Amino acid sequence: MKKLRLYLRLVRLVGVIALGTLFAATISLLERVVRHDLMGLRQRLTRWFMARLSAALPFRFTVQGELPREPMLWVSNHVSWTDIPLLGMLTPLSFLSKAEVRAWPVAGWLALKAGTLFIRRGSGDGNLLNEQLGRHLQQGRHLLIFPEGTTTDGKNVRTFHGRLLSSAIDSGVSLQPVAIRYRRAGAVDEIAPFIGDDDMLSHLLRLLSSDVADVEIQLLPPIASRDANRNELARRAQAAVSAALAGQPLIDDTLAVEDIAA
Template sequence: MSWDAQEPPQTRISALGWLRALLRGVALAALCYGGLVLLLLLRLIERPLHGLNRPWTPRITRTVCRMSFPILGMRYRVRGRPMHHIGAVVANHGSWLDIFALNACQNIYFVSKAEVARWPMIGWLARATGTVFIRRDRREAKIQQQVFEQRIRAGHHLLFFPEGTSTDARRVLPFKPTLFEAFFSHGLDRIMQIQPVTVIYHPPDEEDARFYGWWGEMSFGPHLLKVLAQRRQGAVDIVFHDPLDVADFASRKELALRAEHAVRAGLPYEDSRER
């Protein structure tokens, strides 16, 4: 079930805005799909040599995502450092821009709902960059847990959005503990860490505070167009918190709650205190 709230009013796009959106859109598409072609070619060599491990191709993903922000005109800042220990990453989810923002500063592999794999263009990018797709079906829970364990033991940092949905980027919803169960299987809890990360969006001057938020029934196309057409953009901050040792927690619920508190504490808005 999706979290929902009143959507911000739609803004009229001027003729210059349409031109700006076209130029940025073409540049962004060329960057993303040029990077995708390069990644797929390099993967032809990387896969036979390294199998599940990907020592080279994540660098292409990071470079593409980092270069996306100058194209959009958004300021991008990072505080703290991504961990190098075996483990996973959890973050709040406020926008489709999270994918670019979180990929731009670390080597990660997203965990996403299975439907994304069928989305035009986005699905191709997600599959190529090693996204793990899951179904909300109890019958497949054991198989998915095995996949998580295999990827984590291979040194992949899987990134989860434990809220289970995106928001208006002004709050953190309670973390669902279900996916944390995978971290307590077959001794993983004794060797791995979880790193909480907070994504903070600063809207453009004089725009709605939820400008970059994407949630509920909002369509991707109009939201993308709005962002591309914006003359003066805002900023996004990525805040890395101290990693949590899974072994220090007795249950998935305790671990989920501690991770949620860390992510929530990094969000400066009053809305983040709502439960």
């Protein structure tokens, strides 16, 4: 029965990825024809794809808080690659990701076509990257980064680094802190975290073989960037996320999952 469940989930996941690949290829071809960047359309289709991808994963998710009505720089703790579809289903978003993801088969190409910006750790191009992020925000688009710089086991929040928050200050946009938590049988989920020497395929098979886990997403009050410096913003965002994760499990949802996946 466990193997049958794994195979059925794999089939569903492959179908969703195939559909996403078709959409991405179609948009790429259309952009070549019209010779115009269709980022807005790409983001909307990406949100639709992320909702279907999230539904294909063995999670029950609850969302608390209000979606921002204006473009913001989203900052979240980081537990797994699954954070991306689970947060990407909420609203049209672009992501900042480590450069290694670009080399992942299929997933890396899909991330590129979805408008993901890639950063190579230790490359020393912080100013250039902040300018790139700033242009994205100034065009009225949401952008999400993981300021911890790496994934964790979900038990604690690591230091939020402030060097990429200059883009929010320079663009005059607020931060949208997000806390994401994975729980299994009332405790911290030890299967969902993508850490250490995990490889994508092994982690995916382990995840799809597991029972359904709970994911709690909290959209916290925005933090204004005006008259703040990047390190102060990082400390405030980290404190807000840490406090949210230290609280009790969510009970009431202010966002309906059906509305998110529509």
